[in-house]
Amino acid sequence: MSKNHDPRDETSGKGAALGDQAYAVLKEKLLRGSFRPGEKLTVRKIAQEFGLSSTPARDALNRLAIQHALVYAGPKTVVVPNLTLSQLREVTEMRLALEGLAAEKGAAKASPEILFQLEEAQNRINSALDKHAYTDALWANKEFHFLLYGCSNMPILISTIEQLWLRIGATLHHLYPDFAISRSGVTNHRAAMEGLQNGEPAEVRAAIEADIRDGYRQLRRAISEQ
Amino acid sequence: MSKNHDPRDETSGKGAALGDQAYAVLKEKLLRGSFRPGEKLTVRKIAQEFGLSSTPARDALNRLAIQHALVYAGPKTVVVPNLTLSQLREVTEMRLALEGLAAEKGAAKASPEILFQLEEAQNRINSALDKHAYTDALWANKEFHFLLYGCSNMPILISTIEQLWLRIGATLHHLYPDFAISRSGVTNHRAAMEGLQNGEPAEVRAAIEADIRDGYRQLRRAISEQ
DNA sequence: CGCAATTTTTTGTTGCATCAAAATTGAAAA
DNA sequence: TTTTCAATTTTGATGCAACAAAAAATTGCG
Numbered sequence: 289m290s291k292n293h294d295p296r297d298e299t300s301g302k303g304a305a306l307g308d309q310a311y312a313v314l315k316e317k318l319l320r321g322s323f324r325p326g327e328k329l330t331v332r333k334i335a336q337e338f339g340l341s342s343t344p345a346r347d348a349l350n351r352l353a354i355q356h357a358l359v360y361a362g363p364k365t366v367v368v369p370n371l372t373l374s375q376l377r378e379v380t381e382m383r384l385a386l387e388g389l390a391a392e393k394g395a396a397k398a399s400p401e402i403l404f405q406l407e408e409a410q411n412r413i414n415s416a417l418d419k420h421a422y423t424d425a426l427w428a429n430k431e432f433h434f435l436l437y438g439c440s441n442m443p444i445l446i447s448t449i450e451q452l453w454l455r456i457g458a459t460l461h462h463l464y465p466d467f468a469i470s471r472s473g474v475t476n477h478r479a480a481m482e483g484l485q486n487g488e489p490a491e492v493r494a495a496i497e498a499d500i501r502d503g504y505r506q507l508r509r510a511i512s513e514q
Numbered sequence: 515m516s517k518n519h520d521p522r523d524e525t526s527g528k529g530a531a532l533g534d535q536a537y538a539v540l541k542e543k544l545l546r547g548s549f550r551p552g553e554k555l556t557v558r559k560i561a562q563e564f565g566l567s568s569t570p571a572r573d574a575l576n577r578l579a580i581q582h583a584l585v586y587a588g589p590k591t592v593v594v595p596n597l598t599l600s601q602l603r604e605v606t607e608m609r610l611a612l613e614g615l616a617a618e619k620g621a622a623k624a625s626p627e628i629l630f631q632l633e634e635a636q637n638r639i640n641s642a643l644d645k646h647a648y649t650d651a652l653w654a655n656k657e658f659h660f661l662l663y664g665c666s667n668m669p670i671l672i673s674t675i676e677q678l679w680l681r682i683g684a685t686l687h688h689l690y691p692d693f694a695i696s697r698s699g700v701t702n703h704r705a706a707m708e709g710l711q712n713g714e715p716a717e718v719r720a721a722i723e724a725d726i727r728d729g730y731r732q733l734r735r736a737i738s739e740q
Numbered sequence: 741c742g743c744a745a746t747t748t749t750t751t752g753t754t755g756c757a758t759c760a761a762a763a764t765t766g767a768a769a770a
Numbered sequence: 771t772t773t774t775c776a777a778t779t780t781t782g783a784t785g786c787a788a789c790a791a792a793a794a795a796t797t798g799c800g
Contacts (some may be wrong), residue, residue, distance in 0.1 A: 305752085305753070305754095306753075306754070307753090307754090327658075329783065330780085331782065332780085332781070332782090340754085340755090341754060341755040341756070342754095342755080342782085342795085343569075343692075343753075343754055343755065343756090344753080344754065344755095346782075346783085347576065347753095350573065350576065350577070351576070351580055354577055354580050354581070355580070356670075362762075362763080363761080363782090364761075364762050364763075364781055364782055364783095365762085365763075365781085365782095375670065378668045378669075378670050378671060379670060381615060381619075381668070381671070382612070382615070382670065382671055382674065385611040385612060385614075385615050385640070386608070386611060386612070388611075389611050393607075399667060433750065442604045442746080443604075444582075444601065444604050444605060444608065444681070445604060445607070445608055448608065448674065451674075455670070466773090475797070525788095531782090531783070531784095532783075533783090539789070556750080556751065556752085557751070557753095558750085558751070566785090567782085567784060568752085568753095568784095568785080568786080569783075569784055569785065569786090570783075570784065570785095572752075572753085573783095581774070588792075588793080589752090589791080589792065590750090590751055590752055590753095590791075590792050590793075591751085591752095591792085591793080656756065692789040733757095
């Protein structure tokens with residue numbers, strides 16, 4: 289048993305196990321879209337890359353494969369997933385349901401100081417966008433969303449949402465580097481913050497849903513062109 | 515890598531790996547609530563029970579732990595989870611969102627012959643209820659739900675829902691044997707089938723949501739008393 | 741008798757060698 | 771040139787022993 293030795297945190301992986309670090313690094317790379325979809329990952333390569341024996345390396349890959357952050361292309365080949373259009377559509381519908389819920393609950397329970405943190409995340413998104421640092425923009429975007437969701441006090445919901453992001457993650461690769469990220473998200477985020485300030489959870493939910501839909505259109509385009 | 519060697523099926527575990535059988539058996543026992551919540555599972559016990567070495571046994575436990583079908587009670591102790599009330603509430607809200615979606619989409623895409631299969635599952639539920647065979651009733655109930663959800667053609671959604679059921683599963687143990695299962699589910703299922711027959715997906719969704727809420731009340735009672 | 745410290749046992753993790761199966765490569769045939 | 775098939779290499783799975791850490795049992799003290 290490795291991973292989650294800390295029952296309080298659904299996401300962490302605080303436990304001391306060796307393969308945990310490999311898991312964490314791989315997961316973040318996936319989330320950031322740093323992998324080329326279709327790229328093949330092997331136990332021995334990971335083991336060597338992280339200076340581990342095969343057992344913990346295999347564990348790390350297994351964990352990602354179970355969550356479908358990696359998928360099987362053959363009986364003995366795990367690759368970075370490349371979402372089909374129909375899969376993207378499916379994940380988007382699930383995101384609307386789940387993140388809509390998280391946004392609404394989060395908005396209902398949020399404490400006032402969260403607004404400052406959201407503002408700060410938004411600033412980071414904007415400045416990254418200005419610098420055309422899309423990777424950073426996407427990362428700050430993730431923080432914005434999960435900052436809001438985190439207010440919901442629903443750890444199971446949040447970890448499920450994170451798994452959906454993980455599934456999409458690799459596909460983000462197709463957005464680089466030629467593809468600029470539209471600023472439509474900015475408007476949605478601002479609407480969410482306004483709704484939050486005025487104590488209108490339903491409004492926040494609507495804004496987040498609009499944001500997800502906008503993102504969907506962008507990814508759909510990227511997938512189609514690729 | 516073990517598990518899902520078949521990319522077409524999100525749930526199966528068709529691959530030939532040795533630990534897969536252990537995983538499947540454990541998973542079904544969890545889903546059926548055959549485990550006593552809090553029960554401690556160890557790698558060596560599982561290995562011996564299934565006649566395996568520790569590696570595949572550990573894999574099986576790991577897979578379940580990652581999905582939170584088992585949870586950590588300490589750094590070196592995985593136990594069968596015992597949902598708290600707040601966790602049950604959270605899972606229920608997620609189920610409403612996700613299974614509501616699956617029910618509606620499934621109803622929209624269902625072919626006519628599904629009605630017969632649902633009818634058949636319902637009959638099995640009824641006769642199991644008559645015989646006070648609660649385990650069987652719950653199992654047939656699961657089949658009823660997933661038969662409907664399966665029509666949605668949304669494999670990611672379905673596997674996510676299954677994970678939620680897995681999380682609840684062990685808690686069902688508290689329903690045995692003193693606790694009869696109310697027949698309220700029968701009404702909801704019949705309403706779902708009627709809605710399906712009349713081509714009213716929204717009605718089907720409402721029926722399933724009602725069913726989930728009824729089940730929630732029952733479990734809540736079981737948890738409180740225990 | 742209860743509680744804390746300590747010893748003993750149990751347990752998960754890791755490294756590694758081995759094996760069968762799959763993926764890849766290359767050669768031969770069409 | 772393309773395709774098929776066989777040889778070769780790579781790869782994941784498994785068993786097992788050793789180790790450190792945690793859990794359980796036991797002892798000793800108040």
